Amino acid sequence: MLVLVINSGSSSLKYQVRDTAGGEELTSGLVERIGDTAGGHPADHQEAIDRVFADLEEELGGRGIDAVGHRVVHGGERFAEPVLIDFEITRAIERLSPLAPLHNPAAVAGIRAIQGRWPKTPQVAVFDTAFHRTIPEHAWRYAVPDALYKEQGVRRYGFHGTSHDFVTGRAAGLLGIERERFRAVVAHLGNGASVTAVRGGRSVDTSMGYTPLEGLVMGTRSGDLDPSIITQLIMRGEYTAEDLDRILNQDSGLKGLAGTNDMRAVVEAAAAGDDAAELALAVAAYRLQKYIGGYHVAVGGAQAIVFTAGIGENSWQFRLRVAEGLGALGVALDPMANLARSREPRIISAPDSAIPVLVVPTDEEAEIARATAELAGRADG
Structure with missing residues (x-):
């Protein structure tokens, strides 16, 4: 088809x-x-x-x-x-x-x-949200008045679900684990970035929330921050809601800290001694390390940590920086495997790493095409 x-x-x-x-x-x-x-x-x-x-x-x-x-x-x-x-x-x-x-x-x-x-x-x-519909209520609920959920739909939805779903299946297959028994932390790292806790092959928590702004430090998005920053700046008359929406979604993240949302340029600048770029990498890596640690607990002990999407698949420098902060989990990379480039799913952790670390290229278009062919085929049948 x-x-x-x-x-x-x-x-x-x-x-x-x-x-x-x-x-x-x-x-x-x-x-x-x-x-x-x-x-x-x-x-x-x-x-x-x-x-x-x-x-x-x-x-x-x-x-x-x-x-x-x-x-x-x-x-x-x-x-x-x-x-x-x-x-x-x-x-x-x-x-x-x-x-x-x-x-x-x-x-x-x-x-x-x-x-x-x-x-x-x-x-x-x-x-994009469908894969995250399996998240339990205690994980998708925000601690706000019930009316905000029931009347306004304020809850965690999660995004990048098609990618997380595809990569989960590929990672489980690479390790020879039945998907229904697979526990992992999957990090989709691109200009937009999210991390998902996978237990039993299903999403049980994810970093993006009501919108794609929550969670990790991204190319131009701030990720997590104190909501009172927004309300205080508006009440002081310093900024409008529209100003802050633009700033947090379009001018923050790596761009806000280092002046560019291109991870390659940030890595190169940091290597050349640029303090702002070094800080941007440190903030982004630390945020992801915290999520990986929390989701390791959420899934009952991860059987894999998986990197995917543009940065996750291609930036060996950022993968190394993240892994170096996961020593308490017994994570260690194989330096040569981490440096290698391939379009195939692969293990990049050292043999003695307590948790395997994988790079699994995502293919959202392939997953969309597969689902489309399946449903369209049923309709014809």
């Missing part, structure tokens, strides 16, 4: 076509600056989809798309697994937009654009 995987952002649209029979990626691309009509950029997602269709006709040589899978950031409490899209599902995703105002409206725009072009092609929504 040929599956088109769509990741619609507020101003960009990434796509990939996969042949799920052989697991092969046939083509991929990116349409940028949607809504910026200057310079011939697409005016809206419908025009962006039209450009994708034009590219696919040329690149696929006339082969037709059998199904379309969409990455949808927020599924709220309703969606615990991928679903076939119809009008009611589209409206449900749209109603969740207040929880993901930059992402869900863009996903809906992509869904409707596909519907307008290929009305008979099955579409599937795969939710």
